[in-house]
Amino acid sequence: MKFPSATRLCVLGKVSAAEMLSAVRQIMDSLKLAINDDKTRCLRCPEEALEFLGYRIGRNYRPQGGGAYIGTKPSKASVQSICRKISAQTAAKYGLVSSEDMVRRLNRMLSGWANYYHLGQVNPAYAAVDAHTTKRLRQWLCRKHKVKIGKYARYPSERLWGHYGLIRLEPMTKGLPWAKT
Structure with missing residues (x-):
């Protein structure tokens, strides 16, 4: 079975990046899917924003100055x-x-x-x-x-x-x- 090459996956969690990456690798191996190491990256949200499927996921600020939150925007x-x-x-x-x-x-x-x-x-x-x-x-x-x-x-x-x-x-x-x- 051939899967599209443009399949994207975003994993968010509270454990360390190494633990999450190893868990994803196990799941992908069991599904017989390869992970492209060139496109794989780990980051800390909200300090670093993530662009995924046209959205920016990261720290946003309320328009009336009510503080910051983690959310999406185009x-x-x-x-x-x-x-x-x-x-x-x-x-x-x-x-x-x-x-x-x-x-x-x-x-x-x-x-x-x-x-x-x-x-x-x-x-x-x-x-x-x-x-x-x-x-x-x-x-x-x-x-x-x-x-x-x-x-x-x-x-x-x-x-x-x-x-x-x-x-x-x-x-x-x-x-x-x-x-x-």
């Missing part, structure tokens, strides 16, 4: 990745696409990304993605309609969200528990 790489995809989607070569189709494409990308990254402290990541999306859609609309002056007056964020129907990620967090890890 990694910077995952936020940069969705922003690159949004930039590619709103490139000049898509100038002939209708505004409704462009917003529909962006909404599908945003909702899919937000459905995956909804655990932990997501507000800063959602705000960054929202800001990037509104900026790129505004630029795309200005290129499409050849607007050079008054970009914010002609395409304010409220119009992009209301008239065009671009979804906002940041208000989606109001109904979520603050830390769901």
Whole structure:
């Protein structure tokens, strides 16, 4: 039986790293699975943050200064990745696409990304993605309609969200528990 080479495993516990690693090796040996020693590492959480499956697991701080806790949030790489995809989607070569189709494409990308990254402290990541999306859609609309002056007056964020129907990620967090890890 062949397993995918991209299988990932993260083990957290309170015993020493050597004990945990030997226990994992025993389990993996009994399953006849190999451990890639180049990709295996031991670290102390929360002193060192761990990036795993697009999330950063480590020490987070409460926004109102209530202290620190160990939790998750979308990694910077995952936020940069969705922003690159949004930039590619709103490139000049898509100038002939209708505004409704462009917003529909962006909404599908945003909702899919937000459905995956909804655990932990997501507000800063959602705000960054929202800001990037509104900026790129505004630029795309200005290129499409050849607007050079008054970009914010002609395409304010409220119009992009209301008239065009671009979804906002940041208000989606109001109904979520603050830390769901």
